[in-house]
Amino acid sequence: MIVLGLAAWALWPRGVTQVGSGVRDQKDSAPRKYTVRVAPGIYMPGTRPQDLGKPLQGLADVAREFEKLYPDTRIEFTDAPVGEREYLITQLAAGQAPDIINVNVGDVWQDVQKGWYLPFDKYLEQPNPFVPKGQLGCEKWWDQFKYQSISRSKTAPDGKVYCITYDMVETGIFYNKSMFARLGLQVPSDWFEFIQLQQKLKDARVIPFLVDSSAVADWGVDLVFNQLYGSIIAGMKLKRDPSREAHLSRFFDWDELAYLNRKGFFTRRDPRFVETFRILKAWRQYFEKDMSSTDLTKMFVTQKGAMYWTGSWEVNRLARDPDVGFDWGIFYLPPIPHSYDRFADGHDQCVIGGSGTQFEVTNSAFDDTHDAATSEKLKRTIAFIQYLTIPKNVDRVVNEILCFLPNVVGAEPRPELKLFDTILHREFANTKWLFTFDLRFDEIMRRMLDLYINNGISEDEFMAWMETNVKTACDTIVRRKRIDLSKFDAKWNELAPLRAKVQELPREP
Amino acid sequence: MSLRRRNFASTAAIYAMLSPTFGLLAVFSLVPFVWAFVTSFYDYEVGGESRFVGIDNYVEYLHDPTLLPSFANLLFLTVFGLLIVSTVPLAVAKLIFCLKSERARYLYRVLFLIPIVVPGVAGMMIWQGMIYNDTGLLNETLRLFGREDLTRGWLSDPRTVLWAVVFMGFPFAGGINILIYYAGLAGISESIHEAAELDGARGMTKFLKVDVPLVMSQVKLLTILTVIGTVQGFEGMFILTKGGPGFKTMVPGLWMYMNAFSFQRMGYACAIGVILFLLILSLTVLNMRYFRSSEELKAEGA
Numbered sequence: 001m002i003v004l005g006l007a008a009w010a011l012w013p014r015g016v017t018q019v020g021s022g023v024r025d026q027k028d029s030a031p032r033k034y035t036v037r038v039a040p041g042i043y044m045p046g047t048r049p050q051d052l053g054k055p056l057q058g059l060a061d062v063a064r065e066f067e068k069l070y071p072d073t074r075i076e077f078t079d080a081p082v083g084e085r086e087y088l089i090t091q092l093a094a095g096q097a098p099d100i101i102n103v104n105v106g107d108v109w110q111d112v113q114k115g116w117y118l119p120f121d122k123y124l125e126q127p128n129p130f131v132p133k134g135q136l137g138c139e140k141w142w143d144q145f146k147y148q149s150i151s152r153s154k155t156a157p158d159g160k161v162y163c164i165t166y167d168m169v170e171t172g173i174f175y176n177k178s179m180f181a182r183l184g185l186q187v188p189s190d191w192f193e194f195i196q197l198q199q200k201l202k203d204a205r206v207i208p209f210l211v212d213s214s215a216v217a218d219w220g221v222d223l224v225f226n227q228l229y230g231s232i233i234a235g236m237k238l239k240r241d242p243s244r245e246a247h248l249s250r251f252f253d254w255d256e257l258a259y260l261n262r263k264g265f266f267t268r269r270d271p272r273f274v275e276t277f278r279i280l281k282a283w284r285q286y287f288e289k290d291m292s293s294t295d296l297t298k299m300f301v302t303q304k305g306a307m308y309w310t311g312s313w314e315v316n317r318l319a320r321d322p323d324v325g326f327d328w329g330i331f332y333l334p335p336i337p338h339s340y341d342r343f344a345d346g347h348d349q350c351v352i353g354g355s356g357t358q359f360e361v362t363n364s365a366f367d368d369t370h371d372a373a374t375s376e377k378l379k380r381t382i383a384f385i386q387y388l389t390i391p392k393n394v395d396r397v398v399n400e401i402l403c404f405l406p407n408v409v410g411a412e413p414r415p416e417l418k419l420f421d422t423i424l425h426r427e428f429a430n431t432k433w434l435f436t437f438d439l440r441f442d443e444i445m446r447r448m449l450d451l452y453i454n455n456g457i458s459e460d461e462f463m464a465w466m467e468t469n470v471k472t473a474c475d476t477i478v479r480r481k482r483i484d485l486s487k488f489d490a491k492w493n494e495l496a497p498l499r500a501k502v503q504e505l506p507r508e509p
Numbered sequence: 510m511s512l513r514r515r516n517f518a519s520t521a522a523i524y525a526m527l528s529p530t531f532g533l534l535a536v537f538s539l540v541p542f543v544w545a546f547v548t549s550f551y552d553y554e555v556g557g558e559s560r561f562v563g564i565d566n567y568v569e570y571l572h573d574p575t576l577l578p579s580f581a582n583l584l585f586l587t588v589f590g591l592l593i594v595s596t597v598p599l600a601v602a603k604l605i606f607c608l609k610s611e612r613a614r615y616l617y618r619v620l621f622l623i624p625i626v627v628p629g630v631a632g633m634m635i636w637q638g639m640i641y642n643d644t645g646l647l648n649e650t651l652r653l654f655g656r657e658d659l660t661r662g663w664l665s666d667p668r669t670v671l672w673a674v675v676f677m678g679f680p681f682a683g684g685i686n687i688l689i690y691y692a693g694l695a696g697i698s699e700s701i702h703e704a705a706e707l708d709g710a711r712g713m714t715k716f717l718k719v720d721v722p723l724v725m726s727q728v729k730l731l732t733i734l735t736v737i738g739t740v741q742g743f744e745g746m747f748i749l750t751k752g753g754p755g756f757k758t759m760v761p762g763l764w765m766y767m768n769a770f771s772f773q774r775m776g777y778a779c780a781i782g783v784i785l786f787l788l789i790l791s792l793t794v795l796n797m798r799y800f801r802s803s804e805e806l807k808a809e810g811a
Contacts (some may be wrong), residue, residue: 093556110773114556194667208644213665290662292750304644318702365654439772444574451755456667465574 007009033072034377036384039082041102041357042403052320058400062393066384073380092116094363095230099365099381105163105358106435109156118361118372119160128386136409144389146409147247150354157254163358164385167404170353170420171219173333174300174308174318176304178326179206190346191336198286210296211306214452216280217446219352222429224279226350227271229430235498236260238488248428254436258474259488266470270464272343277452277462279341284453310355311401311483312420319416332423342499350504351426356404359385400496437473444469460497549779560810565779575764576695578756584672589675593733595728597681602690603716624683633748636677637664664750667757674749674758686731693724729796736792740785761785
């Protein structure tokens, strides 16, 4: 309690932000007027991601070139743990966070009203000064980004863009090709085959599928949800946003989810919702026993598990690790056919990945004047990010490792990652349940799903938790954002004929 | 100089020497406590505005879905902790005390103390990674005996997780508690042992009827420390299970931490903190009031 009291005192709102300090990695000690501190995440110079390969140098080289262009500016890299929410919040509240950070922008959205982050909209609509005339980006910085719709989907609920999506990440099922060949197994083309395949592996005394519990709650729920609701989205989609491309046209925003929830969706009365979790639970028997603390990469590399659902970053590990003594490949989760589940229609699984590295600019970036409009330091901070997005620089930074795909036109992904590029062009998920509501919702959903699939509670108990959790989250977001959901009434009524053709829709309360 | 003035001068010197320590204690312990108490009446999000909400945070906690499971877990952990702390170290201390050779007694005291040099977090990681893991000692042993059906994720299976957590540190025999009991046993006068033996008390009877009552001061001390440690402590759960699966290993301290630093609900977290403080205070007072040590019983008898 004393620690809490200290924290409360230390973090109580104050008017002044202060210059912070970071960990330097450079030997240059020449006096420079501005220091831009960057927490680049996986691209941290001098580190060896996954303890493989040579120490990274790409970002440091780019920074050195930038410093030549701006002799009054020093780029300082820090490996501060900005991904740790506890750390980041305290640093931001104290005005001591690094100027450029790389965190999931969904976390940032929770705090945008506090003035901790800088919106990029103004800069994105203007030219990138480092782009030569005639090339993409010379008129609008926005134009440089390759995966436009995914990048634009990172717009916060307040309509502003708080991150620059630097690269892309997607999930895939990594599988042991040698083991498949030995056991006479094929990559599955649908969910039926997928389950049969896992049963054969289980019979062969191999863990069929390695996945951690948070991936099931995040990716698993969104993908299965998309499979079961895919055929009825037309009767549910309340907003039509022309600025969104086809990729995102079937995505539900939180206000739509809140409205639908009041119409009985995402409750115990919604059989598709119940079925979504039932499918995940039935799948659970093929996962490793301990889903929370086991080193899954190690289990895959040591051939204790046959398949491993993880992100594209694992390519770096598997391609470079000399201990991997087998051939491996990647496939994507197969579709669920109607013959497997009455709500499924067998369409291809959607995309759940997207933005990998997401650069945000914090309030520390204008601590020279405490005013973004007049800050010279902020100009240099933005310029550095713009400089980073030049294709040759993206190539030097992103392609130095085999983890992510460049998100700038002119910087091609490494051949080993090409498969993910094709997946990324599919339609995006209908929801991102864990990135829509508040963190309390996320915490309860993760925990209760974990408990449910591990036989800790019954389906009824789990659905009771989920129903309350979704309702509370919807009520909270509607209250906080002061949204009038009646704006959807007309559209809802207009879509009634479409819904009339659908069976087993939830009854309105 | 009058006696009174001399007394004042010497007392003032003591106060002066105490003041830096007290000052630091006030700044880092007492003021934060008051601050936390005040904050508990506010809806305060870090970096956002704060709004006075009266006792709303306390009322909300009464309806919090984690309240019952987390306090049930706390009760279980406390009872288990008390059971362990009042038996195993005492028995080990008595066994060491009974050794004839002073050299052997010294050696065993050192050997039983050595495990405390391993940081608690490291110990937990060892249990998590090497014993409870999918391919850890427990599961591999079961597989060795052909009992694959009994293998499980010990820390992710809702049926075993709480037991897996409390059994970390098995056989609970190392550490400072043994020394505390040993000191208590060593403080019992030889004449008491002789008198007991003259009255026919031997072995277990002597241990239960003579030793145990006379180490009640130590039992009382360790009881208070265990209760406070269990109610306040959540780092173990944080490292091992984050309170899961579900809320199967959630404890109030961890929920307080998560509300403060993950959900940024500092006022709500402070309310949980105040409740935990009051709980610890009540249990300590109860312990002091009703749990009598031998010295206190002796004093009452006199």
